[in-house]
Amino acid sequence: MVKRKADKLEGVPLTDEPRRTSRRISQPVKQTEFESEAEEPSPPPMKKTTKAKKAAANKNPETSVAPAGKMPSKAVKATKKPEKNGNNPDIPTSTTGQQFWLMKAEPESRFEKGHDIKFSIDDLAAKTIPEPWDGIRAYVGMFAAAPERGNSHAKRRTARNNLRAMKNGDLAFFYHSSCKVPAIVGIMEIVEEHSPDPSAYDSSKPYFDPKSSPDDPKWSIVKVEFRQKFETPITLTQLKAFRAEDDSPLKNMDMLRQTRISVSKVSEGEWNFLTAVVEKNGEKIYGR
């Protein structure tokens, strides 16, 4: 499953302090053990009216690297401790602690519960505030679906658990899935670590989950910002061809081994290999 964009949360006011501005109802927030590090739930979604703004910002989607003003992320890069999370213990994290990820979204229209979940790299590029990566749900989140079943499930690599392992400053490939040319199309940066996913609480939303509530959130979001769109995407076909080569750095790439996971880890070696492919096309890579 991929990022679900049916929820328009982008109207949420952007403040540097974690969202606690205008919660509609002062619900007591009981964090689950999984959410204990998370901040309070986001304020309720506010409807977005910035189609025009989006179009304007989108007029140059070929821009290969984010504007200079956006480049210095507020994220701190070098101070993270190594991830001890079990989501992929066989893949070492980099020496700086920075991690790499791959997140899928569907760039072509598809409707769920009457909402178009389409979300492309251009849609992300048009955002002016950090974008909540929401709608990560079951089928890739057994841990959340059945935490009471004990910890035999806890070590599974799930999209949600990967979301929760993300740190500010981590970079992620943006992957277009369920479309004509599935491909890695760009880079985004994690700018806000996980917090409860409010799109689970609203029964009119496609990602409503009756088991999740503000008192007991089951699902998480992170927030991301656009960093780069590749002029030449790396297609799934290429990924598979690379993997087939002898001693390929992509031999164990999560997203190729476990195609159904919507948020997967990318090792440092995989990241370096793939960004080098893009560099060979003459493109600069964000963060280099």
Place this chain on the structure above:
DNA sequence: GCCAACGTTGGC
């Protein structure tokens, strides 16, 4: 539209 892979459920 097909179907392989694998997450999820529920019986035991």
Place this chain on the structure above:
DNA sequence: GCCAACGTTGGC
């Protein structure tokens, strides 16, 4: 806690 059956994903 195991595991078979079911459901979904996602590429083709």
